[in-house]
Amino acid sequence: MERRNTMQKALTYETVMSYNGHPSADDIYRIIASEHSSISKATVYRNLSLLSEEGKIGRIEAFGNGEVHYDHRIDRHHHGYCRSCGRVVDIELSDDNDFLGMATPVEDGFVITSGEIIFEGICRECREKEKKNGTERIKN
Ligand SMILES: [Zn+2]
Ligand SMILES: [Zn+2]
Secondary structure, rough: OOHHHHHHHHHHHHHHHHOOOOHHHHHHHHHHHOOOOOOEEEEHHHHHHHHHHHOEEEEEEEEOOOEEEOOOOOOEEEEEOOOOOOOOOEOOOOOOOOOOOOOOOOOOOOOOOOOOOOOEEOOOOHHHHHHHHOOOOOOO
C-alpha cells in the first residue's frame, strides 16, 4: 500500500510538471484517469494538496471562477486570470524584488512576509473570439 501511495504521488507530480499552464485539480485528475482508471479523484486531490504543502508544486488560490490552480513553477512570479474563460497565465513584474517594499499595510502592526499580485484580463483566445463576434471590450 505504501508503495502504491508513493507511485500515485509521483504520477501526480509528473503530470503537473509536464502540464503546459496552470491546471485545476480536475484537469490533472482527468489526465491521470485517462490512463490509470483505478486512481480515485480523492487521491489525486489529496496528492495535489500534499505536493503544494511540501513546496514541490505551486498553488494559486481561488480567484475569478473560484477554482484553485496548480503550477509547475515554484519560483516567485505573479498571475493573471482571464475574466472570460478563467484561464491562468504567468505575469512577470519589471522589478520583482521591490514590489513587497511598495506595499503598505493599512492595518497597524501587520507585517508582510510574502505576496503575489493577481491581475485580471482577457486571454488571446477570448479576445480573438470577441473580435469575431464583434463583442470586444478591449481594443489594441
Ligand atoms: Zn480566456
Ligand atoms: Zn505560474
